[in-house]
Amino acid sequence: MNEQIQEVLALTNRWVKRLSREKFSMLFTLIQPMLFWLIFFGNLFQRAADIQVVQAPNYMSFLAAGVVVMTVLNNGLAGGVDLLFDKENGFLERLMATPIRRSSVILSRFLFVMAITAMQILVILGVAFLFGVSAETGILGIALILVIGMLFGVGLTAISMAMAFSVKSHGDFFSVLGFLSLPMIFLSSALVPLAAMPGWMKTLAFFNPMTWVIDAIRPLILTGWSEAIPQVAIALGVLAVFDALCLYGGARAFRRSVG
Amino acid sequence: MSDAVAIEVKGLGKTYDTVTAVKNLSLSVVRGEIFGLLGPNGAGKSTTLRILITTLSPTSGTATIFGHDVAKEADTIRRMIGYVPQERAIDRFLTGREHLLLLADLYHLPKNEALTRIASLLKLVDLEEHADRVAKGYSGGMKRKLDIACGLLPNPKVLFLDEPTLGLDVQSRLNIWQYLRQLREQGMTIVMTTNYLDEADQLCDRIAIIDRGEIRAIGSPKDLKASLGGDGVWLTLGDPQPQVLETLSTALKALPFVRAIRPTLQGLDIRVDAPEKALPAILETTNQVGCRLDGIEYHRPRLDDVFVAHTGRSLKDLPPEPTT
Numbered sequence: 001m002n003e004q005i006q007e008v009l010a011l012t013n014r015w016v017k018r019l020s021r022e023k024f025s026m027l028f029t030l031i032q033p034m035l036f037w038l039i040f041f042g043n044l045f046q047r048a049a050d051i052q053v054v055q056a057p058n059y060m061s062f063l064a065a066g067v068v069v070m071t072v073l074n075n076g077l078a079g080g081v082d083l084l085f086d087k088e089n090g091f092l093e094r095l096m097a098t099p100i101r102r103s104s105v106i107l108s109r110f111l112f113v114m115a116i117t118a119m120q121i122l123v124i125l126g127v128a129f130l131f132g133v134s135a136e137t138g139i140l141g142i143a144l145i146l147v148i149g150m151l152f153g154v155g156l157t158a159i160s161m162a163m164a165f166s167v168k169s170h171g172d173f174f175s176v177l178g179f180l181s182l183p184m185i186f187l188s189s190a191l192v193p194l195a196a197m198p199g200w201m202k203t204l205a206f207f208n209p210m211t212w213v214i215d216a217i218r219p220l221i222l223t224g225w226s227e228a229i230p231q232v233a234i235a236l237g238v239l240a241v242f243d244a245l246c247l248y249g250g251a252r253a254f255r256r257s258v259g
Numbered sequence: 260m261s262d263a264v265a266i267e268v269k270g271l272g273k274t275y276d277t278v279t280a281v282k283n284l285s286l287s288v289v290r291g292e293i294f295g296l297l298g299p300n301g302a303g304k305s306t307t308l309r310i311l312i313t314t315l316s317p318t319s320g321t322a323t324i325f326g327h328d329v330a331k332e333a334d335t336i337r338r339m340i341g342y343v344p345q346e347r348a349i350d351r352f353l354t355g356r357e358h359l360l361l362l363a364d365l366y367h368l369p370k371n372e373a374l375t376r377i378a379s380l381l382k383l384v385d386l387e388e389h390a391d392r393v394a395k396g397y398s399g400g401m402k403r404k405l406d407i408a409c410g411l412l413p414n415p416k417v418l419f420l421d422e423p424t425l426g427l428d429v430q431s432r433l434n435i436w437q438y439l440r441q442l443r444e445q446g447m448t449i450v451m452t453t454n455y456l457d458e459a460d461q462l463c464d465r466i467a468i469i470d471r472g473e474i475r476a477i478g479s480p481k482d483l484k485a486s487l488g489g490d491g492v493w494l495t496l497g498d499p500q501p502q503v504l505e506t507l508s509t510a511l512k513a514l515p516f517v518r519a520i521r522p523t524l525q526g527l528d529i530r531v532d533a534p535e536k537a538l539p540a541i542l543e544t545t546n547q548v549g550c551r552l553d554g555i556e557y558h559r560p561r562l563d564d565v566f567v568a569h570t571g572r573s574l575k576d577l578p579p580e581p582t583t
Contacts, residue, residue, distance in 0.1 A: 003367045010364030014353065021352040080513060090348030097312045097344075098365040099337035167511070192326070 007100045012109030015082065019116070038067045038127060038164055041191075049166040052214045053163040055194045056222055064124070065218035066190030069210055071120050074182055076156025077177055080164030084173055087164065087257075106161060106254060113157050114150050121149050133221065137228060141220040148235055152213045158250035165257035189214045212238040214247040265290040265417055266311065266447040270320035280306040282472040283320070288417075288450055288465075293443055295463035296452040297566070299574060301470040304423055304452035305345070305477040311450065312342050312419050324417060338366075341415030343406045345422045351395040353359035355386055355405045358394070358411055366413045380408040384438065395520050401433030407438060418442065420451040423556050424458060436462050456574055460562045484560040487568055489518045489530035491558055492541060497551030510544050513555075519542075525553075529566070 019026050042060035049059035056062035083105070086092040095105060125135065125142060135141045160177075167173045183192070187201060188210040194202050205211045216235035219228040266288035266314050273281040275495040278279045288294040296304040309315035311322055311452075314331040350358065356377065363373035381387045384404035394402065403423065412419055423439070424432040439449055439462060453459050459466045460480045466476045476483055496503065502544040504527065508520050511529060519530040533536035534557055545552050558564075566574050 006367055007362050010361050014361055018350070018352045019355065075435065088346045091350055093309075093314050094342065094344050094348050096314045097337060097340070097366070098340040098362065098413075099334050100365050120301070171319075 004101050004104055007104035007109045008111065010093075011104060012111045015108065015112040018082070037070060038063060038124060039131075042067075042086055042131070051137035053194060060128065060131055061222060062218070064128040064133050064221050065189070065214050066185075066188075067128075068121050068145060068149060069152065069188075069214045069219055070185055070190055071124060072117055072153045072213075073156060073210060074181060075113055075117045075120070076153045077160050077181055079109060079153075079157035080160030080162070081173070084160055084167070084225050088170060092252060092258070102254070102258060109161060110154060110157055113169050114153055117149060117200075118146050121146060128221075135221045136224040137220045140229070141225075143196075144208050144232065145217050145220055148213060148216055148232065148239070151236070151239045151243060152209070155209075155239070155246035158243075158246040162246075163255035164251040165253045173232075184208060184210055189218075209242045262316075263290050263498060264288070266322070266324050266450065268307075268311075268320070268322045271307065271310060271317050271322055272319035272456070273303075273310060273315065273350055274318045277583075279472055281317075283311075284469075284472070284474055286467050286474060287451070288448060289420055290448050291443060291446050292464040293322075293439060293449045293451065293462055295459045295460040296450070296469055297454065297463075297466045297574075298452075298469035298520040299454055302469045304454075304469055306472075308450070308452055309417055311445060312340060313337055318539075338413070339416045341410035341413050341418045343410035343418065343420040343423060347424065349394045349397070349402050352393055354391050354393050355381070355397070355401075355408075356390040358405060358409055362409055363414050368412075373413050376412060376414070376543060380411055383411075384408045385434075392483055398431075402432070403427060403431060403435060407435065411442075415447070417448045417450060418450070423451055423456065424453075432458075448451040454574065456562045456566070463583075466562075468566060476565065480562055480565075483565040484562065487530065487560045487564055490530050491564055492529040492531055492534070492537065493523070493556040493558075494526040494529065494541070494545065494552060495554035495556075499524075499526055499555045503548075504552055507545060507548050507550055510548050511541060514544065515539050523567075528564075 038060065042063045045063075046059045049062070053056070054062040083092065086095070092105070096102070124144075125145070128134075136143070137144070162178060163173055165174075187204045188208045188209070189205060194205055194211065197205060212235045216228065216231040219231055264287050264403075266286075268284060268286050271281055271284040284303070284307060294308060298304050302425065306315065310317050311324065311329055313329050313336050316330050321438070324339060327335045327339070351363070354514045359377040359380065360373065363377065368376065381390050384407055386401065386404050386408065389397065389401060394405065407420075407423070410420065420439075424435050426434070436458075439451075443449060443464075451463070463480065465477065465479050466483070466571055467477045478486070496507075504522050508522070508527065509528070511517055511520055514537065517529055518532060521528045529537075529541065531541075538555075538557060542552070542555070563573055566572075
């Protein structure tokens with residue numbers, strides 16, 4: 001047990017070092033989602049969005065939950081990229097030839113992606129606050145937002161790692177990634193509530209787990225506990241199923257790849 | 260099994276879907292020797308190595324390292340071995356020292372021991388000056404030195420190296436050879452793959468020639484060369500038609516110093532006993548038969564000849580290393 005902690009910490013430390021040495025990458029990782037989506041999109045659609053439709057005091061307060069979950073989505077889906085490069089350049093094999101528990105590599109990646117995502121969520125909520133959006137449910141609500149975000153992120157990171165271990169080349173990986181991420185966003189309640197969508201999109205968005213995650217986080221920011229609690233309960237149920245499926249698939253792909 | 264045996268491989272096979280990478284491979288490595296797996300790209304050397312370092316499981320046969328089965332006792336094996344992967348497996352964002360510190364944790368070394376060992380390894384491979392620079396700026400030779408330090412960090416009983424000098428300049432190459440010889444002096448068993456003939460010849464105590472997943476010959480470079488019998492004379496003919504080769508072969512076989520003749524792509528490979536007498540006689544016979552001679556080459560047996568004799572082709576004729 002002590003040995004595994006030593007392994008996971010050392011491997012996580014490596015991810016942190018890598019990120020800290022890629023200053024630009026770090027800056028954009030942290031700033032891009034809030035700059036692009038929250039500030040630009042939020043302000044741009046302020047007048048175009050109908051307050052009646054989004055059921056929020058302004059569009060940015062409606063959008064904040066969506067941007068939080070989009071960040072989780074992007075980080076999660078990209079979570080396997082570094083392992084993909086490790087696999088391709090042989091670093092993974094170097095690690096696998098050492099007497100570590102096979103799971104340590106995976107665990108370190110989860111730990112790292114979750115930590116970065118949590119920080120980004122806090123930054124996004126902080127920026128939203130500067131634009132006058134504050135969470136109705138306070139500190140406890142923010143903590144719950146982090147928990148829900150992490151639970152969604154775990155499943156997404158598992159998908160990403162499963163893909164990293166299964167694809168033949170990184171070209172394939174990035175095509176699938178590009179193909180997945182925007183539809184996931186548009187076919188969810190991130191930008192527009194389900195009620196305002198055309199029927200067929202509404203149907204698709206209904207089956208997108210991201211919708212349920214956003215619909216749980218949104219009342220935590222916008223309205224308060226009484227409306228949030230049932231939504232959060234549903235989201236936790238959806239996430240339990242989603243994570244179970246993703247982790248199962250991820251574990252299979254990992255075992256097939258490294259034994 | 261004798262104490263002197265470090266690695267015992269029996270009937271090892273590895274098949275991917277439809278491709279057979281390694282077929283019924285058996286060999287043993289003696290404790291304290293440098294053992295080379297020599298062969299062209301895709302011959303099955305790396306697959307064999309990966310099975311031995313436990314990152315790939317065999318589809319048939321067994322392999323043991325100091326009596327431990329690589330498939331069943333992977334964790335025990337991993338604690339006994341060091342691995343130096345083929346180029347590129349360096350994290351360019353980490354410094355040399357950070358690579359070693361990371362591995363020290365993965366081998367569960369106590370902090371103090373890790374620090375002393377890392378210091379002495381950096382000194383051994385002469386990387387002390389660059390230890391705290393990120394590896395992005397390292398030269399090929401420096402990366403390779405770091406690789407070797409990483410492989411040595413667990414203080415392994417057996418060190419595995421995959422193409423340790425691939426793409427290196429001459430000086431770096433000689434340095435690496437020097438380290439490996441030093442390690443052998445200290446009693447370490449070393450197994451390496453290579454597709455360089457001179458490396459196999461000068462560095463390895465024994466080699467296994469592998470081609471298309473099978474072992475073609477095993478022995479010391481000296482014995483393998485001696486087993487060819489005699490010095491080699493290569494004739495390159497202007498018009499290597501089968502019947503011309505046939506006539507010439509028959510005529511040459513009659514000569515007293517000629518021991519064996521084998522057709523090659525451009526002419527004949529002749530083994531002779533006394534080159535000073537054989538050479539003029541061969542030239543004369545070729546003239547008599549009326550063959551146009553484009554070239555004649557004489558040499559003492561080389562490892563390449565061994566390779567040609569066992570695989571039917573020259574390692575030098577194979578397409579160069581892909582750069583991807």
